[in-house]
Amino acid sequence: MSNGVHEIEDAALLFVFGYNGADSHPIVARRIVRAKQKGATIICCDPRRVETARIADMHLQLKNGSNLALVNALANVIIEENLCDENFITEHSSGFEEFRELAKKYTPEAVAATTQIEPEVIRKAARLYATSGRSMILYGMGVCQFAQAVNVVKGLANLAIMTGNFGRWGVGIGPVRGQNNVQGACDMGALPNCYPGYQNVTVPEVQAKFEKAWGIKLSNKIGIPLTQVPHYVLHETEEKKIRAYYIFGEDPAQSDPDLAEVREALEKIELVIFQDIYMNKTGQFADVVLPATGWNEHDGVYSCCDRGFQRIRKLIDPPANANVLTDWEIISRLSTAMGYPMKYNNTEEIWNEVIDLCPTFYGATYEKLEKLGNIQWPCRSRDLSDKGTSFLHKDGHFAHPDGRAKFSSIEWQAPTELENEEFPLILSTVREVGHYSVRTMTGNCRLLRNLEDEPGWIQMNPKLCRDMGLKHGELVKVLSKRGYCITRCLPTDRVKRQAVYMTYQWWVGACNELTIASLDPISNTPEYKYCACRVEKIEDQAWAELFVKEEYEKIRSNMGIILHKEAV
Ligand SMILES: Nc1nc2c(c(=O)[nH]1)N[C@H]1C(S)=C(S)[C@@H](COP(=O)(O)OP(=O)(O)OC[C@H]3O[C@@H](n4cnc5c(=O)[nH]c(N)nc54)[C@H](O)[C@@H]3O)O[C@H]1N2
Ligand SMILES: Nc1nc2c(c(=O)[nH]1)N[C@H]1C(S)=C(S)[C@@H](COP(=O)(O)OP(=O)(O)OC[C@H]3O[C@@H](n4cnc5c(=O)[nH]c(N)nc54)[C@H](O)[C@@H]3O)O[C@H]1N2
Numbered sequence: 001m002s003n004g005v006h007e008i009e010d011a012a013l014l015f016v017f018g019y020n021g022a023d024s025h026p027i028v029a030r031r032i033v034r035a036k037q038k039g040a041t042i043i044c045c046d047p048r049r050v051e052t053a054r055i056a057d058m059h060l061q062l063k064n065g066s067n068l069a070l071v072n073a074l075a076n077v078i079i080e081e082n083l084c085d086e087n088f089i090t091e092h093s094s095g096f097e098e099f100r101e102l103a104k105k106y107t108p109e110a111v112a113a114t115t116q117i118e119p120e121v122i123r124k125a126a127r128l129y130a131t132s133g134r135s136m137i138l139y140g141m142g143v144c145q146f147a148q149a150v151n152v153v154k155g156l157a158n159l160a161i162m163t164g165n166f167g168r169w170g171v172g173i174g175p176v177r178g179q180n181n182v183q184g185a186c187d188m189g190a191l192p193n194c195y196p197g198y199q200n201v202t203v204p205e206v207q208a209k210f211e212k213a214w215g216i217k218l219s220n221k222i223g224i225p226l227t228q229v230p231h232y233v234l235h236e237t238e239e240k241k242i243r244a245y246y247i248f249g250e251d252p253a254q255s256d257p258d259l260a261e262v263r264e265a266l267e268k269i270e271l272v273i274f275q276d277i278y279m280n281k282t283g284q285f286a287d288v289v290l291p292a293t294g295w296n297e298h299d300g301v302y303s304c305c306d307r308g309f310q311r312i313r314k315l316i317d318p319p320a321n322a323n324v325l326t327d328w329e330i331i332s333r334l335s336t337a338m339g340y341p342m343k344y345n346n347t348e349e350i351w352n353e354v355i356d357l358c359p360t361f362y363g364a365t366y367e368k369l370e371k372l373g374n375i376q377w378p379c380r381s382r383d384l385s386d387k388g389t390s391f392l393h394k395d396g397h398f399a400h401p402d403g404r405a406k407f408s409s410i411e412w413q414a415p416t417e418l419e420n421e422e423f424p425l426i427l428s429t430v431r432e433v434g435h436y437s438v439r440t441m442t443g444n445c446r447l448l449r450n451l452e453d454e455p456g457w458i459q460m461n462p463k464l465c466r467d468m469g470l471k472h473g474e475l476v477k478v479l480s481k482r483g484y485c486i487t488r489c490l491p492t493d494r495v496k497r498q499a500v501y502m503t504y505q506w507w508v509g510a511c512n513e514l515t516i517a518s519l520d521p522i523s524n525t526p527e528y529k530y531c532a533c534r535v536e537k538i539e540d541q542a543w544a545e546l547f548v549k550e551e552y553e554k555i556r557s558n559m560g561i562i563l564h565k566e567a568v
């Protein structure tokens with residue numbers, strides 16, 4: 001994020017784009033509500049009538065998959081109506097002329113059919129965004145989970161650059177990232193192309209620095225992203241094939257697209273090492289299981305999506321007979337056993353090594369974290385006066401070599417698999433408030449299960465349900481080209497007729513049996529938000545209920561969940 005989460009409250013306008021904070025991040029959603037209470041204008045851009053849409057001044061209920069067409073049209077209006085910040089563009093950006101040419105053809109009229117939004121509505125939204133004085137964009141998976149994703153982010157950045165909404169309090173662009181520590185995983189170099197601190201593995205000076213620090217020879221080759229593992233197992237040549245897979249804190253057999261393909265890959269890999277705090281679907285393919293402690297059983301540092309480091313502290317000891325170690329102790333022992341002795345006494349020693357090697361994190365010592373509670377990087381000095389950085393790009397300085405922000409001129413591209421005669425509906429997969437990702441954590445909690453349990457729901461427009469003769473709660477079969485699953489029908493006015501929505505939390509109602517492994521070429525994130533599907537009525541409901549019950553029991557017993565004596 002260019003700006004801090006706490007700054008959300010002070011924006012004059014919030015443009016919430018493909019982000020459903022009320023379900024995904026209730027604490028961040030509170031900030032959005034508070035901004036509203038302080039007088040901010042809110043524009044919500046989502047094909048569903050999510051909670052933000054209910055409190056918004058405008059709801060742009062665009063057609064699924066039309067993001068960049070809309071974003072370029074907003075830019076078109078801002079240019080045509082002379083609402084640009086000319087000074088910011090001249091002083092702090094490059095590439096505007098080329099972008100102006102591209103934006104010309106994205107008139108609100110030209111994109112009306114693609115986006116399903118009235119031209120006057122687009123004009124009004126563009127005027128509000130460009131003239132509020134302090135506009136902030138928040139975006140989520142409604143942007144990222146498309147084959148055209150990174151380019152939409154660049155399109156949103158164009159809007160912020162052309163209106164001078166960078167480098168100040170309460171402006172900017174905010175990917176409100178997923179998990180409590182997904183930003184931290186990236187900050188620590190759990191990426192195929194970076195060491196900690198976003199230092200690229202292909203840069204010789206960086207390589208030399210880490211070789212010296214660790215006393216070893218390192219490779220300058222970029223690694224393989226998670227979502228390409230099936231390809232590297234099933235379709236690559238012998239030399240390139242992946243043969244061993246060490247996976248932790250991730251359940252691709254539930255959370256990756258096209259699960260049939262994922263299972264085939266996991267079966268073919270010769271060695272799977274699995275490190276987790278619970279058994280999950282991927283763990284069932286494991287040759288070696290390494291059980292780890294949970295968040296309240298160890299120390300560490302998390303990074304929030306706005307670059308803020310926070311300490312987490314051990315609260316309880318793991319059960320004496322649990323036979324678990326912290327993730328870092330497991331890694332240290334494994335490394336030592338493989339011939340590279342790794343010895344740390346505590347997480348502070350690890351953290352000190354990290355900050356010593358990462359200039360942008362250098363000043364964020366445990367001591368300072370203790371005093372300040374939260375430090376947003378960059379924090380380059382150990383001096384107490386350096387408290388980190390709430391917003392980036394101060395005074396219009398950007399990270400490109402010329403110090404300028406770069407306009408990107410990119411055409412809208414349609415999603416990969418469009419609705420068709422056999423599969424006439426769009427399937428989009430999202431989140432719900434009560435359950436978390438692959439549901440190991442929330443699915444093992446009886447309280448949450450009592451609120452919502454297998455096989456989950458498919459959100460459908462009430463008219464579509466009526467036409468199909470489907471009632472609330474009825475079990476239905478959902479099919480795509482790749483597979484099928486069974487779930488319950490949830491008629492809701494929040495969604496339009498053309499698209500249906502499932503959450504990816506359910507083991508039985510697993511929507512990733514259906515989703516498509518079409519990846520954004522830069523981020524490698526799959527197109528979870530768009531594939532073609534069909535919903536079928538099930539005549540024999542008693543059979544379907546029994547099927548769901550038996551499947552659920554089978555999965556739980558495979559995961560070693562004791563059915564008669566459940567823990568809360
Ligand atoms: N309770 C709970 N909270 C969670 C999680 C969880 O599983 N459960 N998961 C966490 C994780 S990993 C993440 S990444 C975050 C994600 O949090 P969000 O970004 O809020 O994720 P989603 O609900 O998947 O998608 C956001 C919105 O995108 C919309 N959308 C779909 N297609 C389009 C489109 O074409 N254009 C636009 N503009 N919008 C579209 C959807 O209708 C949806 O409302 O949530 C985190 N928080
Ligand atoms: N269809 C569809 N699929 C999706 C998405 C979608 O919107 N639609 N969203 C995608 C997104 S954005 C994400 S982030 C992924 C999330 O998917 P995953 O990352 O696979 O799911 P999580 O539930 O976050 O956690 C994975 C595992 O980490 C374990 N774990 C938790 N804490 C610890 C720990 O301290 N140590 C260790 N070793 N393990 C731990 C959990 O028990 C769990 O088994 O799903 C993706 N899949």
Ligand SMILES: [Mo]
Nearest residue numbers: 177178179182
């Ligand atoms: Mo995520």
